[in-house]
Amino acid sequence: MSAGSGQFQPRRATTEPLWLRALLLTFALGFLALFLVLPLIIVFGEAFSKGWQVYVAAVTEPAAAHAIKLTLIAAAIAVPCNAIFGLAASWAIAKFQFRGRQFLITLIDLPIAVSPVIAGLSLMLIFGARGWWGEWLNEHDLQVMFAVPGIVLATIFITFPYVARELIPLMQQQGREAEEAALTLGASGWQTFLRVTLPSVKWALLYGLILCNARAMGEFGAVSVVSGKIREQTNTMPLHIEILYNEYQFAAAFAVSSLLALLALLTLVLKSSLEWRAARDLAEAEACRRPE
Amino acid sequence: MFTKKSSHKPVLPGFGLSMGFTTFYLSLLVFLPLSALVLKSFELDWAGFVKVVASERAIASYQLTFGSSFVAALINLVFGLLVAWVLVRYTFPGKKIIDALVDLPFALPTAVAGIALTAIYAPNGWIGQYFYQLGIKIAYTPIGVTLALVFIGLPFVVRTVQPVLEDLEQELEEAAASLGANRLQIFCRVIFPALIPSLLTGFALAFARAIGEYGSVVFISGNMPFRTEITPLLIMSRLEEFDYAGAAALGTVMLMISFLLLLLINALQHWSQQRHGGAQ
Secondary structure: OOOOOOOOOHHHHHHOOHHHHHHHHHHHHHHHHHHHHHHHHHHHHOOOOOOHHHHHHHHHHHHHHHHHHHHHHHHHHHHHHHHHOOOOOOHHHHOOEOHHHHHHHHHHHHHHHHOOOHHHHHHHHHOOOOOOOOHHHOOOOOOOOOHHHHHHHHHHHHHHHHHHHHHHHHHHHHHHHHHHHEEOOOEEOOHHHHHHHHHHHHHHHHHHHHHHHHHHHOOHHHHHHHHHHOOOOOOOOOHHHHHHHHHHOOHHHOOOOOOOOHHHHHHHHHHHHHHHHHHHHHHHHHHHHOOO | OOEOOOOOOOOOOOOOHHHHHHHHHHHHHHHHHHHHHHHHOOOOOOHHHHHHHOOHHHHHHHHHHHHHHHHHHHHHHHHHHHHHHHHHHHOOOHHHHHHHHHHHHHOOOOOHHHHHHHHOOOOOOOOOHHHHHOOOOOOOOHHHHHHHHHHHHHHHHHHHHHHHHHHHOOOHHHHHHHHOHHHHHHHHHHHHHHHHHHHHHHHHHHHHHHHOOHHHHHHHHHHHHOOOOOOHHHHHHHOOOOHHHHEEEEOOOOOOHHHHHHHHHHHHHHHHHHHHHHHH
16 A cells, blocks of 8 residues: 555555444444443343333332342452452562462462352352351351351452452552662551552552452352342342342343442443543653653 | 562562461462362262263253353454454544443443343344344354353453553554555554464453353353253252252362463463563
8 A cells, every 4th residue: 555645644554444444443333332232221221111110119129128238248348358358469479579479370360260150169068058167157056158158258259359450460560669668768568558559559459449349249150159049138139130030020120230230330430530540640650750 | 388489588578468368368268168179079989970070961061161152252352353453543432431331241240241131132132033033043042142151251352452452563564564565464464463462362261251151141041951051050950959069070170171271371461471571
């Protein structure tokens, strides 16, 4: 393709002809519309298909309200636990060299690849009535399976990689000069962590937290193994959706789904704004480094 | 197991604390339950183990799980590259929103995705009804399972290819063009080779994620043994029959495959970073 025909077009050689661009764009946007936008439209469309009153009734009836409460409780315990784990793991992995480091990173990724059903089953083999600790738990009148603690454990298992995965690459990239400088200037270890490391990873940490939260509130497979699905006792929102759906209460199932879909959309909005802030901070830091 | 290399003089504090906590947390949450799973499957003798994991029903479920995951990952490979290309190279209105929307499958609960896709592709669904008139059933067949897995794996290829494509030096393309290469040659010989490691990583990630998927598939598959029953679902039905050893045996097989895939993915990512870093 010659670049010199007609008027001056400096980037003509490194882009495609207009018709091809239009075609590629149509295919890409069509694919995304079919797979991402249409399901979202369906969720909200079906949720309101029987009117506002049915919608409001579906999300405020006692079973739904209890499921929402249980989902919030599980996330409220799982997310902070995984945040602490994520910070500890990323500190150890990103700031130090040790044998088995790569293996440890693989281990942290495991819940993303392992089927949630296997996660639930494994927990059951430990805490269930016939599991390793079942007898002991029973003697001390502690119920883990088919109760809230089991749901929390399953949620923690499924969501623990998310904070760590956001933090590890960023901390590795930032190196350890800033921390070493702080220590040389007399800061204690905790001061260095709180005043140097934490502020520099805050946006990634926040993003990890909201992603972890979205996964925690939406976890289905692992929780469905360990919960027992007792209505108004061990039913989380995704399990409640399944029950409503199997009872052919489609409008109600989609109404509860729409709450989780809203949460997903909110997560995406927060994510974009966090990325924007992180990019801005990075630009500011670059500008500070070049004073002249 | 995890000991610091003595060549590095420790400067930063907190290795013991952070490493200790990490190891404790992982042992309690990962090592302990997963070893319980593997040990439980040892309760069967070898013949019993083989009988469970190589039963006709199990093999049918592997075929469906791996086959539909592979096809879904292939679809995501092609369209993921296309979406990443469009997002990086072209400008169009609403680009930022669409870029953010690509992560939807990470954020949307799988059960919600499952019932929404079923409502679209069921014989009386929004799109499914037209195909049904043509005699094609989508939901409750392997096609439906594959579509759900395409949704679940959609972000992986886009998100692994996108940053590599962004960092690709346009000077190389300009050089190729000035040496007389046409656009297709530039794409095949300059751009595509640079993207191969990230494409493979994205493909493997989408494949690994699809193999374990449960929530979205369970609604759209119809769950008929031998025909539309994925392996995680077979594990679930073994559990409901209180056949814990059988469930654990199937779980162990799946776990080993997932773990091998993860090791492969990490090796691919390592390769990708080296190639990527080396090019700069």
